[in-house]
Amino acid sequence: MRLLIAVLAAVVLAPLAAAQTPQLTGRIDVDPRVGLLSGDLCVRGTSGASTFLLNRGLNIRGVRNAATSQALSFDGFYNAQNRGDATPYAVEGDAHEGFCVSYVGAFPVYRVDDGERAANDWKGQIAFDGRTVRAAEQTRFYPVPIDAETGDELDQLAYDIEINCARCRSIYWSGAAPVRGSRARFASDTPRMLLLYAGDFPFTSVEGAHFVGASVSPAAANTIRTGLRAIEAAHEAYLGAEMIDEPSMLSFAALGGENRALGNNTWGFATWPTIASDGRMSFDAMAEGGPPGRLAPGRERYLAHEMAHHFFGARYTPRGPLRWFLLESTAEFLASRAVRTMQGEEAYMALLRDYARQSPAEVVPLNQPASLGGARERDQRRCRASDFGRTRAIAATRGCYLCFVPRARAASRRERG
Ligand SMILES: [Zn+2]
Secondary structure, X not given: OHHHHHHHHHHHXXXXXXOOOOEEEEEEEEEOOOOEEEEEEEEEOOOOOOEEEEEOOOEEEEEEEOOOOOEEEEEOOOOOXXXXXXXXXXXXXXXXXXXXXXXXXXXXXXXXXXXXXXXXXXXXXXXXXXXXXEEOHHHOOOOEEEOOOOOOEOXXXXXXXXXXXXXXXXXXXXXXXXXXXXXXXXEEEEEEEOOEEEEOOOEEEEOOEEEEOOOOOHHHHHHHHHHHHHHHHHHHHHHOOOOOOOOEEEEOOOOEOOXXXXXXXXXXXXXXXXXXXXXXXXXXXXXXXXXXXXXXXXXXXHHHHHHHOOOEXXXXXXXXXXXXXXXXXXXXXXHHHHHHHHHOHHHHHHHHHHHHHHOXXXXXXXXXXXXXXXXXXXXXXXXXXXXOOHHHHHHHHHHHOOOHHHHHHHHHHHHHO
């Protein structure tokens, strides 16, 4: 595992090649009350990408040349083979200067505060909870160009985007300072994964760190930020690499899913620099449970995992059949080392024993994979969908965190003497 981490860390730390920066410009309109989302967005700076991904629930009105506005034909809508939560489209004709996509989609609204529940919720869902809309990069709520040479999904983009939401009181976008009102413009020269959260919600900004979706007292903000800084120090020390941003915290309501309820956080995800946690808990409740001024151990572990996605997710983005495995196992591995640093050897060994307890009777060692597809991939996705909580432990045994198992087994054997 150390070798794997070393190799991946080298990739993380490699200087970025001087290349064109992919950019996204235009506008997005949303109406959280009725579940509508539309966009008119242009993609430029991709070295001639002519294919893109867009959420399968979004319908394309038209595609046009970004320089001339000339209409371009496109293909992919019939008999589509989706990639994740999105449909791939191919632009036909000259898209060398970039292309613009105009689209609209309607999504179910679950009034979570009235007790309405969806069968499930995951990061790739464009989620309307009756008060807000939540769309992370995994939804592909914006056109994600596919690099013509490498096949990379370019979901980290520089941007200049206008958000219009007549019924919104607040708009939050990808780590930027939240805006009060029904219209906002966000711009960044630094490519980022994009996330939109808009509707009726409170927010507080403390020295450039944003607490979005729920209230926070100064004491709770301080406890959470102190915890995040301690995790950051642990990750930086282990990898020998600095984190670039202080994360912003988003507290949202999951639409559904096992063991999920308002006021109880069991699931979260990172769209760096945003760490999003379900349950729509107040940040004061999130800061409770530990010694004075410190987060509870379980909360530290959870946030250590999400913080690790800065390195494994944002700065190093795996792809291919072991994508989820590489993404989640490295993040969880780094989190386990942070637990060891912050909480001590006993807490670390307890974590390993927990992995061992959850491991299946038969484990395929990492150097003897029989298959990279099929069930293994499904389990990777399940693992991703249930990043935190009881389901993770079950999914973890089937492909996500197998790298832990031999180590955990050894720990367990030592424990038994
Ligand atoms: Zn994760």
